[in-house]
Amino acid sequence: MFIPKSGPVRSVLLVATNVVPQNDQHMIMPTQLDYLAAQLRGRGIHVECLDLSLIGTPFPLPRQEQAQDTFQHLFAQRAMVLSRTVAEGEFDLVGLSFRNLDPSLIQEPCAEQPIREYYLSDLLELSAAVRQANEDVFLVLGGPAYSLFPETLLRRARADYGIVGAGEAALAGLVESINQDRPPLDRIISRSFDFSSAVFSRGNIDLPAYHKLGVTASLQTKRGCAHQCNYCNYPALEGRHYQLRPATVVVDEMEALMRTGFEDFYFLDAVFNSPLEQAKSILREIIRRQLDVRLEGMLSPHQLDEEFLDLAEGAGFFKPLTSLGRRRLADAPPEPSLWRTLGYRPFSDGSAFVGNKYYSAQTMKDFSVRKKSKRNLILGIDAGDDQMLQGLGKSFDQAAISRAAQLIRARGIPLTFDLLLGGPGTTLEGVKNTLNLALEAGADTVNVALGIRVYPRTGLAAMTQGSLWHMEQDLLPVTAFQSPVPFWEIVELLEDFEDLVTLDYNFR
Numbered sequence: 001m002f003i004p005k006s007g008p009v010r011s012v013l014l015v016a017t018n019v020v021p022q023n024d025q026h027m028i029m030p031t032q033l034d035y036l037a038a039q040l041r042g043r044g045i046h047v048e049c050l051d052l053s054l055i056g057t058p059f060p061l062p063r064q065e066q067a068q069d070t071f072q073h074l075f076a077q078r079a080m081v082l083s084r085t086v087a088e089g090e091f092d093l094v095g096l097s098f099r100n101l102d103p104s105l106i107q108e109p110c111a112e113q114p115i116r117e118y119y120l121s122d123l124l125e126l127s128a129a130v131r132q133a134n135e136d137v138f139l140v141l142g143g144p145a146y147s148l149f150p151e152t153l154l155r156r157a158r159a160d161y162g163i164v165g166a167g168e169a170a171l172a173g174l175v176e177s178i179n180q181d182r183p184p185l186d187r188i189i190s191r192s193f194d195f196s197s198a199v200f201s202r203g204n205i206d207l208p209a210y211h212k213l214g215v216t217a218s219l220q221t222k223r224g225c226a227h228q229c230n231y232c233n234y235p236a237l238e239g240r241h242y243q244l245r246p247a248t249v250v251v252d253e254m255e256a257l258m259r260t261g262f263e264d265f266y267f268l269d270a271v272f273n274s275p276l277e278q279a280k281s282i283l284r285e286i287i288r289r290q291l292d293v294r295l296e297g298m299l300s301p302h303q304l305d306e307e308f309l310d311l312a313e314g315a316g317f318f319k320p321l322t323s324l325g326r327r328r329l330a331d332a333p334p335e336p337s338l339w340r341t342l343g344y345r346p347f348s349d350g351s352a353f354v355g356n357k358y359y360s361a362q363t364m365k366d367f368s369v370r371k372k373s374k375r376n377l378i379l380g381i382d383a384g385d386d387q388m389l390q391g392l393g394k395s396f397d398q399a400a401i402s403r404a405a406q407l408i409r410a411r412g413i414p415l416t417f418d419l420l421l422g423g424p425g426t427t428l429e430g431v432k433n434t435l436n437l438a439l440e441a442g443a444d445t446v447n448v449a450l451g452i453r454v455y456p457r458t459g460l461a462a463m464t465q466g467s468l469w470h471m472e473q474d475l476l477p478v479t480a481f482q483s484p485v486p487f488w489e490i491v492e493l494l495e496d497f498e499d500l501v502t503l504d505y506n507f508r
């Protein structure tokens, strides 16, 4: 039986445990932790943040043979910093936010299976570090990856409580209950939070450090996703109904971030242009205030129309990011005219050696983006064949993709398609149709992720229960949907389109 500890909780340490390669475009700031800290502080709770993402993550990522040592060293270093912070501070509650289950960013040449399971061992090491530093502190887990396996991770990390879903109201409620001498008997807590009316005072994490690293600032205009793509856990985590924030509030937040020096912004929404009217209202507000910003966000062909593209272009989508320029100063490949002389060895994921220096796929892509006057519009279409789109549960069809591509290309905006192959409904014919559609649509690049991970509480999980897994915890180690077409056959077909396609193996 669970016997709750008693309080009080006067001081809280929130820890971002994200592992991201620094100085890479994929590096993201822990915005949700910033939001959470803002809400707790607003309720009079003393909060400090420790951002482990900023501690020495290697970039570029090491090659396979060195990866194990590098990650073990990194995780030991992170655990030591956390342990010291907890031991030296007078915290009553430590909240560990666990964002990613697997390192999806690790591509060739180090995408082997064991490395993909490192994040879990990191979480357990961090939890043990908290316990060692202070056995009495309340240890609370949260974040998207935690929310997928709450019971298992709570038990394995020996945590006191776990928060599933949005943390703002749940963590504040937990602290208040403990302080009123009524600690909850249920160790897994879920409490809805009204995101639509929330105003966040940003800067609880080290924003200047992110700005210096050239990281794009991120913010969220809504939570939730009403679509039903069957591999995706987003609706289970954020809800199937939208919580929309008013445009004035979102753009106020953007202006506050601009005062820290940011000019590039990434919208963290599941899909920025859905619902379409919300996206348009945000863009109109940015235009009305005449902000000189560059914008990024996940875009879908679903309902993408002429007016949206007008507004998006006017507000700052498609302009090259200034942060890319900052990163370029630190780490740019030499001019292409020199590559042949220096020696150029490309990998299938888009990364390359130029001379004896390795450049990640993202760096190579950024480099080509800088040379264009407009940044690519990336459409996450997953597939371009009706049977495959239906198999994935997408809410648009092949015709919608062609229509959207036509509107985009008519403006001279370079176009990238993101594909996800190997899900239900995948056929060789469908892959061929998809690539032909990309050619007909005039796509400049096609990013292909091969293989789909099965997450709990998704359509794919329901489809594979009994065959691939029995208990939810079976899905904790990386578990791939069995592609109807062997990967090697898909790869052979992709090779015919090698000038167009960048391939990333999710699974082998």
Ligand code: SF4
Residues within 6 Å of the ligand: 225, 226, 227, 228, 229, 232, 233, 234, 235, 270, 271
């Ligand atoms: S993949 Fe589909 S369900 Fe998931 S966030 Fe995107 S649109 Fe929503």
